[in-house]
Amino acid sequence: MAHVTPSDDRQFFRIGVVGYMQRQYTGSAGKIANCQTAVSLCVASRTEHVPIDFELYLPESWLGSAARRKEARIPKATTFKTKPELALDLIARALDDKLPGEIVLADAGYGNSVEFRNGLVAYGLDFAVGINSGTKVWLLDKDDKPRGDAISAMDLGLKVGQKNFAHVIWRSGTRGPMFSKFCFRRVIVAHDDGTPVADRDPLWLVVEWPVDEKQPAKFTLTTLPRKMSKKHIARTIKERWRTEIAYEEMKQELGLDHYEGRSFPGWNHHVSVVLACYAFVAAERLRRFSPSATWVRPPRPNRRAT
16 A cells, blocks of 8 residues: 655654534534644654644633633643644644654644744744635746735636546545546645745645545645655645544544543543554554564475375
8 A cells, every 4th residue: 555655764743623512613523513623743654643742722711711710620820722723733733842744634623724824934834734715826837926816725626627637546545546627736824924925935735536526625835846656745735534543543442532532631531542542553553563574374284295
């Protein structure tokens, strides 16, 4: 099963959101629900994917209530932070601890944030992050100069047309090859943060248009280098699927979503135990089923006709 081309041993940071008591949007349910939400950070290589850190998202309504803070035992130093801000905190902790990771993968909940993307650049990290279809960009010419008016990512994909998208197989699934159609264009994002257009870094805009859809479905901005093959970029972006597998394993096998209390220390203790257990399971899996181990066919028994 190919996730990233074997010649690339770069390791990933993967940002995600897990919904576990205020009503709020959770990616795990795909809707607004009564839940607790946490921002998570995973590290991933070509063969393993391990969540290493979580940060509970605390709404302003909770942090602004002295009674709720006291009941939930929320530390006085804890202040409100958005999910992208929490994600940057997790990455900063990982970098301070010298954990391996060069490319950050995240969905549009983070990729839409200019501050989040700029923070990753400041840390010297590459990224491949989702964005909304309405995000506007300037197309670049061969000299990386903007041409024409800004256009939304969706309109750009529609203008290119599905027949001009590249057919890419990004991994082998249990039911055969996993594939889709991709378009790659060099762009500058037309956000309004006061940065001069000439000072903005060119990026790849990757538009995915599944063969059975009537319009493009997913949009990604990435700093991955121009010399990298289009297939390699698509495979890197699609690495995010393994995060969902890790979440499901932690929920089904280790009870990640079984915590029903409202204690801040209790929640952190529960998640810490789950993370430690999952790291042990991943280490044992890697030790017993090492991807570098060469399988040798056992000798056939010497059977004689009777």
